[in-house]
Amino acid sequence: MSECGSRECAAHGITTILFDLDNTLITTREADVAACEKVASWLENQGMTTEKSWAITKKYLQKFLEAPAPDYPTDQEGLDTWRRNLWKFALPANYQHLGTSVAQWEKVRETGCQKYCSSIVISQDHNVEKPDKALFDVACTQLQVKPRECIMVGDKIETDIKGGKNAGIKITVWLNTRDKIAPNNTQPDFTIQNILDLPTVFRRLPLVLEG
Numbered sequence: 001m002s003e004c005g006s007r008e009c010a011a012h013g014i015t016t017i018l019f020d021l022d023n024t025l026i027t028t029r030e031a032d033v034a035a036c037e038k039v040a041s042w043l044e045n046q047g048m049t050t051e052k053s054w055a056i057t058k059k060y061l062q063k064f065l066e067a068p069a070p071d072y073p074t075d076q077e078g079l080d081t082w083r084r085n086l087w088k089f090a091l092p093a094n095y096q097h098l099g100t101s102v103a104q105w106e107k108v109r110e111t112g113c114q115k116y117c118s119s120i121v122i123s124q125d126h127n128v129e130k131p132d133k134a135l136f137d138v139a140c141t142q143l144q145v146k147p148r149e150c151i152m153v154g155d156k157i158e159t160d161i162k163g164g165k166n167a168g169i170k171i172t173v174w175l176n177t178r179d180k181i182a183p184n185n186t187q188p189d190f191t192i193q194n195i196l197d198l199p200t201v202f203r204r205l206p207l208v209l210e211g
């Protein structure tokens with residue numbers, strides 16, 4: 001979350017922007033593909049067939065995303081151990097649906113986005129996921145702001161936009177990079193195709209807020 005310093009926002013009582021992380025602030029999908037390509041190519045260099053190396057890499061990525069946080073410190077050494085364990089063991093199917101907050105915090109650290117945000121809320125740390133309004137309540141409480149002072153920006157209609165509306169967020173902005181159609185029952189206030197187009201939303205705020 002970061003403070004919204006635009007004149008247009010201030011004029012409409014908007015103080016805060018809430019950002020989704022994956023595929024909004026950082027290009028997680030592309031990063032996953034790039035990482036998989038690297039790992040698969042390494043496995044191929046070890047003598048594995050292309051098909052097998054890709055199957056293993058995809059399975060690892062899936063397990064990585066599903067795995068719960070370890071019960072030991074997640075410093076660099078801890079993260080290395082965690083990854084080794086994921087590789088070593090065939091994980092049981094009854095893993096929690098919620099992904100691990102370790103991977104999310106690692107992304108936050110590696111991208112350095114923390115210094116631009118007043119607060120960071122990882123859903124797994126609070127055992128609640130978007131579109132549940134409770135997660136937005138956590139964010140607003142940490143920031144000491146009301147939902148009606150906030151803009152929510154995210155790439156997923158069913159979580160970011162629906163969640164923002166559930167929580168009473170004043171303005172929802174959908175980052176639609178894949179030319180999708182928003183369902184009739186969950187229409188964002190604004191749609192942008194590139195996160196860098198966000199300032200154009202500020203300029204168009206009066207269109208929505210002043211009818």
Ligand SMILES: [Mg+2]
Nearest residue numbers: 020022023155
């Ligand atoms: Mg996302």
